[in-house]
Amino acid sequence: MEADAPTGPLFTKVLQDPKLGQQPVCCRAAASKRHHGVATTQSKSTAHMALCSSTSGWISQTEEEVSADKDKETRTGPSSVSRRRRSSWWRRAARSRAVPLSKSHLPGRGPLPDISAPPSECGMSSELLVDLGEDPATAQLGQLKLSTLEDQQWPPDELPLSKSETDVSQGFDPGSPHLPWDHPFYDIARHQIIEVAGDDNFGRKVIVFSACRLPPHHQLDHQKLLMYLKATLDQYVESDYTLIYFHHGLTSENKPSLSWLRDAYREFDRKYKKNIKALYIVHPTMFIKTLLILFKPIISFKFGRKINYVSYLSELEDVVKCEQLVIPTRVREYDNKLRASLKPSVQPPMSPPHSPPLPDQVFGVSxxxxxxxxxxxxxxxxxxxxxxxxxxxxxxxxxxxxxxxxxxxxxxxxxxxxxxxxxxxxxxxxxxxxxxxxxxxxxxxxxxxxxxxxxxxxxxxxxxxxxxxxxxxxxxxxxxxxxxxxxxxxxxxxxxxxxxxxxxxxxxxxxxxxxxxxxxxxxxxxxxxxxxxxxxxxxxxxxxxxxxxxxxx
Structure with missing residues (x-):
């Protein structure tokens, strides 16, 4: 920092560095403040407001307060003065429309949680104070940590397609894409990001979107992906349909930008939204829930009611038979991992076994x-x-x-x-x-x-x-x-x-x-x-x- 930089509150922000991991980055900004009961105004107040209105949860505390708190707590332990200052910080953050995560993450109370973990593991407050901005939101959301490094190791999915008894004799290639190589959407379709899985239990078409199959940014034309998604939905939007989104596998390497998501939502007009009866988000994280809060101002109330969170694959059985879905291997393994991490007393119900047929059974009988x-x-x-x-x-x-x-x-x-x-x-x-x-x-x-x-x-x-x-x-x-x-x-x-x-x-x-x-x-x-x-x-x-x-x- 230059020698003539103005003094003022110290803003600490956790950024994601692909090489060094999470590193604290400090910057000084002039701001309006009250210190020792005297109001002082510094020159760059607009910069302070821009920082406070961002959506990544800035944490502020003056250098004098930090030093005083440390000296006081060294001698006598946490003081009431320190607690009052932290409470005062919380009120100032709320007024400035920052995004405080929870009181447990105030200065001196531990690191920020990993928001890529399931909600039960994050410890984050569900009452987020969010202000949707255009450019600030895009810039700050892009710095959220989505997954650990080991999650970014992308093993190939084992996705054999359905076979009949004559597969071998006919030479059918189950791994071939459903579009010819010279088709305009071949480079998108080959990733199998979007699938159609027949009908659900209510007679509605099922469209499946798998985030783990999104390739890195440099390998995917996101505008063409949007066109391909629209072309696929065009075949079914005149009918009632259900959309299932497998969220696991979305990483900092392959996640679309916030501006692209916003434009994609606006691109789908009433024709696409009218007949979608339900959107099921499987394995949601705090990131996706925060994202939906960010989009709340532009998402209609009627569409918002169609969004459902699904924590485990077995919960989908009420909607569609999981055996008819092409579920990526990574998603199944992650679901098993979540189940294994739970205590026996809180294990989610497994898929119900098939009951024996009734004497006069008609459905499900040859x-x-x-x-x-x-x-x-x-x-x-x-x-x-x-x-x-x-x-x-x-x-x-x-x-x-x-x-x-x-x-x-x-x-x-x-x-x-x-x-x-x-x-x-x-x-x-x-x-x-x-x-x-x-x-x-x-x-x-x-x-x-x-x-x-x-x-x-x-x-x-x-x-x-x-x-x-x-x-x-x-x-x-x-x-x-x-x-x-x-x-x-x-x-x-x-x-x-x-x-x-x-x-x-x-x-x-x-x-x-x-x-x-x-x-x-x-x-x-x-x-x-x-x-x-x-x-x-x-x-x-x-x-x-x-x-x-x-x-x-």
């Missing part, structure tokens, strides 16, 4: 068993007959049919009725979207998909079939299905063709129907669904709808 139970031996299950019959009468002209979720309580009640052998009459309920969700739920909960595991690889590689031969190849594939699968598939596709015929009214053409039903007709043996497979499955479903008159003749 088509062959349902056919044996049917009094008439009908290969088309009763749930499909009831829902399709009702929707054919009252749902063909409903705009957005199959895109909306239904009341969760009603869905469970209808499932319970079917599983207990009771009759269900959708005409008494007069809820088209309820019947649509029940149909999708029934297909999704089959122990084996309607198109069977055997055809998984053939369908994923269907894009390699020339357009002239597609109808013939599809006909051969579906005719090789078990009899009850073929009958149920034909029944469903015939109905969906009627829905598509009214697309001018209901806005559900073959492409839209394929996006909705593709993940419910086929999945891999491990149940996990990813964009690398969901695209080809949807394409096959659309082709099946386009040429159903040739396939089922």
């Amino acid at each position: 088509l062959a068993v349902l056919r044996e139970r049917d009094p008439d031996g009908d290969p088309v299950p009763v749930v499909m007959r009831d829902t399709v019959s009702f929707l054919s009468e009252q749902g063909l002209e409903i705009e957005g049919i199959f895109r909306r979720s239904a009341n969760v309580t009603l869905v469970k009640e209808v499932q319970l009725k079917y599983n207990s052998g009771a009759k269900v009459n959708f005409r008494d309920m007069e809820d088209v979207h309820l019947a649509a969700v029940i149909l999708k739920t029934f297909l999704r909960e089959l122990p084996e998909p309607l198109l069977t595991f055997q055809l998984y690889n053939d369908i994923v590689n269907f894009t390699s079939v020339s357009s002239d031969n597609q109808a013939e190849v599809m006909k051969t594939l579906v005719e090789g299905l078990p009899e009850e699968n073929y009958a149920a598939l034909r029944y469903l596709i015939t109905f969906l063709a009627q829905v598509s015929a009214n697309s001018e009214v209901n806005k559900m053409n073959n492409s839209n129907l394929a996006v909705v039903f593709g993940p419910n007709l086929l999945w891999g043996r491990d149940y996990a669904m990813s964009l690398s497979a969901i695209g080809p499955i949807n394409n096959f479903t659309r082709s099946l709808l386009d040429q159903q008159h040739l396939v089922f003749t």
